[in-house]
Amino acid sequence: MAKVYFYYSAMNAGKSTTLLQASYNYIERGMQTLLFAPKIDQRFEKTVIYSRIGLKQSATPFDEQFDFFSSVKHQLEHTPNIRCILVDEAHFLKKRQVAELVEIAQDLGIAVLCYGLRSDFLGEPFEGSRYLLAWAEEISEIKTICTCSRKATMNLRIDSLGNPVVKGSQIQIGGNESYISKCMKCFKLAVPSFKESQSSEVLS
Numbered sequence: 182m183a184k185v186y187f188y189y190s191a192m193n194a195g196k197s198t199t200l201l202q203a204s205y206n207y208i209e210r211g212m213q214t215l216l217f218a219p220k221i222d223q224r225f226e227k228t229v230i231y232s233r234i235g236l237k238q239s240a241t242p243f244d245e246q247f248d249f250f251s252s253v254k255h256q257l258e259h260t261p262n263i264r265c266i267l268v269d270e271a272h273f274l275k276k277r278q279v280a281e282l283v284e285i286a287q288d289l290g291i292a293v294l295c296y297g298l299r300s301d302f303l304g305e306p307f308e309g310s311r312y313l314l315a316w317a318e319e320i321s322e323i324k325t326i327c328t329c330s331r332k333a334t335m336n337l338r339i340d341s342l343g344n345p346v347v348k349g350s351q352i353q354i355g356g357n358e359s360y361i362s363k364c365m366k367c368f369k370l371a372v373p374s375f376k377e378s379q380s381s382e383v384l385s
Contacts, residue, residue: 183293188200190322192336192360196269197233201232203265204238211262213262215253216239218270219243243278250289272307273352274313302353337363339360339361347372347374
């Protein structure tokens with residue numbers, strides 16, 4: 182039985198590398214894969230999934246209106262040997278799209294592997310991650326480390342001088358120049374407003 186898998190981590194943990202390796206494993210065994218990546222990432226000339234160690238593969242772009250089920254069903258008409266769907270930056274998914282991915286696994290019998298972050302630079306959950314954590318049948322953490330050597334679980338946004346950024350839009354595309362993976366202790370030290378916001382929510 183095909184399942185939806187959610188592989189989550191903090192920034193710079195090698196999610197894209199792991200995704201591309203998984204795709205390669207399927208292809209090496211004679212099976213086809215479909216890769217998806219958010220259209221919002223305009224760092225490259227075309228939509229590709231690119232890892233920090235140099236691996237890359239073309240992907241179908243998706244936005245908020247994209248229909249995963251219809252797209253995959255259409256692709257199956259031309260490529261019936263598709264055995265795995267892989268979604269990069271899956272935290273950008275909407276609730277409806279996570280439901281479509283569940284439908285792909287259940288109704289079309291194709292494994293769905295999603296890779297993404299749990300939370301944003303303020304510690305707030307992304308919509309896609311919230312429902313993947315709720316609905317995925319297999320959940321696994323891809324681990325990375327904080328600058329203090331503890332396990333990193335949070336994503337700290339920084340400016341060009343390396344200072345913490347604590348205000349702004351939830352979505353800002355960037356890599357090492359914009360984000361640092363942090364453990365909870367270091368994250369709370371860098372973002373004092375995180376503790377204050379959680380306390381105010383409890384009181385309200």
